[in-house]
Every structure is written in C-alpha cells, then in structure tokens.
Amino acid sequence: MRHVAAFPKSLCVVGFMVGQTGLGSNVNVRLYSAMPSRRVVFVLFDSFAALDVIGPADVFAEANRLATGTPPYGLRFVSDQTQVRASSGALFGTEPLDQVSPEKTEMLMVPGADEEPLRAALANAGLRDWVRAAASSAQRVCSVCSGAFILADLGLIKGKRATTHWRGLQLLRRWPGAPIVDQDALYTEDGNLWTSAGVTAGIDMALAMVERDLGRAAALKIARELVLFLVRPGGQSQFSAPLNLQARSAATDLSRLPFWLESRLTEPTTVEDMANAMGMSVRTFHRRCLAVFDQTPLQVLLTVRLERVRTLLEERSIPLKTIAARTGFSDAGLRRAFSDRFGVSPSDYRKCFG
Numbered sequence: 001m002r003h004v005a006a007f008p009k010s011l012c013v014v015g016f017m018v019g020q021t022g023l024g025s026n027v028n029v030r031l032y033s034a035m036p037s038r039r040v041v042f043v044l045f046d047s048f049a050a051l052d053v054i055g056p057a058d059v060f061a062e063a064n065r066l067a068t069g070t071p072p073y074g075l076r077f078v079s080d081q082t083q084v085r086a087s088s089g090a091l092f093g094t095e096p097l098d099q100v101s102p103e104k105t106e107m108l109m110v111p112g113a114d115e116e117p118l119r120a121a122l123a124n125a126g127l128r129d130w131v132r133a134a135a136s137s138a139q140r141v142c143s144v145c146s147g148a149f150i151l152a153d154l155g156l157i158k159g160k161r162a163t164t165h166w167r168g169l170q171l172l173r174r175w176p177g178a179p180i181v182d183q184d185a186l187y188t189e190d191g192n193l194w195t196s197a198g199v200t201a202g203i204d205m206a207l208a209m210v211e212r213d214l215g216r217a218a219a220l221k222i223a224r225e226l227v228l229f230l231v232r233p234g235g236q237s238q239f240s241a242p243l244n245l246q247a248r249s250a251a252t253d254l255s256r257l258p259f260w261l262e263s264r265l266t267e268p269t270t271v272e273d274m275a276n277a278m279g280m281s282v283r284t285f286h287r288r289c290l291a292v293f294d295q296t297p298l299q300v301l302l303t304v305r306l307e308r309v310r311t312l313l314e315e316r317s318i319p320l321k322t323i324a325a326r327t328g329f330s331d332a333g334l335r336r337a338f339s340d341r342f343g344v345s346p347s348d349y350r351k352c353f354g
Contacts, residue, residue, distance in 0.1 A: 038072065039105055039106045040057075040109060041109065042056075042057065042076070042077045042109045043078055044092060045127060047085065047117035048086055048117065049145060049199065051199050051200065052144035053109070055202045055206065058203075058226065059207055059222055060073040062225055072214060077092060078094055079092075080097050081094065082096060087113065103136075105138045106138060106139045107138060107142060110144070110150050111145065114146075118146055118150070122149075128154060135156050138192065143162075143194075143196070144195075144196050146165055147195075148163070148195050149164070149171075151193075152179060153176065155177045160179045160191065161179060161193075163195050163196065163197050166197065166244075169181055187205035194209070207222065245293060246258050249293070260278075265305055265326065265327050266328060267328070271297045274300075285297060302341075308326070309323055310349070314350075316350065334346060
C-alpha cells in the first residue's frame, strides 16, 4: 500500500447520526412520479466520516418519501463486516461485501475519513476489489470528501476532473492516479464520475443528482424539507479565496500581496507592478507566487478580483456594469472570467446567492 504520511489531518469530522428515512411522514407533498429504483450502494469502513454517508443518504431517502409509486432510490450499506463504527462513534449495521453483487451497483458512493482509517481501507484487498468491480459497471461513481483518494488509488479517476476537501487538494494533485483537481468546486461531474468537497458538500452533490433524475422542483422541495438554505451549484467555491491566499502567504515574503491587490482592484495592475510592490524582480516574484500560492501572479490577481465580484453579486442593487468597473473587468471580460472559473454566469450566481 502506498504511504499516506502527508495526508492532511482531520479532513472529515462529524458527530451525529440521523435516520435513514429522512424527516417524519407528516408532510404529504408529492411533486413527481417516481422512476425505476436506482441501487445506491454506500461502501463503509471503520472510522469513516458519518456525515459523508448520512447527508447524501437522507437526500435520497427524502426523495423516496415524497415519491409516488416505486421509490426512485434503493439504498444499501456494505462493508467487509456486519457492522462498522463511524468516526463519531455511531455504529452502522451493514451487509457483508461478499453477499452483495458489485455488478448490480448503479450508484457507488465512497465516503472519506482521516488518515489512519483511510490508509486501512486502502490496505483492505477485499474492499478494493469490490469497489473496483462496482465502479466498472456503475452508472455513477461518487466520492465525498477524502473518498476521492480511494478512487484515485484504484486508478478510477486518473485524468478526470475531481475535487476533495480543501485541505487535501494539493495532496490529491500529487497522488498516484491523480485526477485534474478542481479547487474551486463544491462538487464536480465528469462523465459518470461525481466528486464532492468536504462533509456537507456531499449533500449538495446528492441534491444535484436528484435534480438530474427528478427535476429541479423535486430537489428544491427536498432542500426545504431538510431545512437547507438553498440548492448550491457545484461551481460555488468551498472556501474563501482571500482567506486562503492570506493563510498561504502568512509569514512569507508575499504576506502583503493579498491586501495590496485588494486595495487597488479598480486600477490597471501588471505583473511588474506586483513585483515592484513586493520589492522583487519579475522573475523572482513569478517563482515565489508559484511556490507560495501554487498560482502564477496573474492567476493570483484574477482570484482576488473574482472573489470581490462574488461578494458584490450578493448585493442585488449593484448593476453588473458597476461590478465590472469596481473589479477591473470589462463587461464581457467579467462574464467570461466568472463563467470560466465557477462554471456559472454572474447572473445565474446572483439568482442563487443574491
């Protein structure tokens, strides 16, 4: 088994458990006719992150409760034992892997864990073989949080677009069988591969699947029933870009750069301007940006500008033309850059978050 010594600590920490059947049955709303059941199989292992499983499972269970006719999702929970204990201490009863045919899996769900239990899962030959067999025929292969490392280790996501918890993004880029890592996504979809960021992003991913299968009205209804604030598009970033830049540059020779850029977003700014402000040559500045931020200088500038755009979009009274002017973009440049980075237009983002 490959060494995981550099794996980030505490990627997934949860502390509660909820029932498989979702909310109570006192809400008698039926928004859609059910499709034939999809077999959704969650692969569990000792000390997995419970919310990585409970969150998506309750979304699917709520879809079943609201359905007329055949429930759209058939949920199964498997492991190499008859029960496993989550990182929170909750005990889950499971079906043994050798009693469940992997080839009949239609949606494969792989949760995450901290370093030690993840390493143990990767060393489990039976679990590895079962996941690989299930993935070969599944219509959807899905991971939540650091579950992406299991899929990568099995060679199932190499070269595909994927994400994971923000603490593990850099490591996933270096992982054997690494995907194309999307650091600015709550969840991603690339063919039949779905991956989500940390913990509650698995709920967002599950809602997106329900929307794909049953329509947006169904997804919105389920979000309301589960008291979720909104149905978030996958392009929403999983962390604050300015805070991330500040955290990366703290105690380095570029610690002033994020604040300097924030203070002059309306002004034309070149790489030479940035290098001069940091007291470096352009060549040294470019090298230091790559080392500290894993981005080129222009990518750092674009990140700061787009984050300010997102903040301003949440104020519905500010016209898009004004937002462009305040952040150093032309009107067309703003739409293009925003859509390229977040996978959604500024107008659609405002509809969701404004």
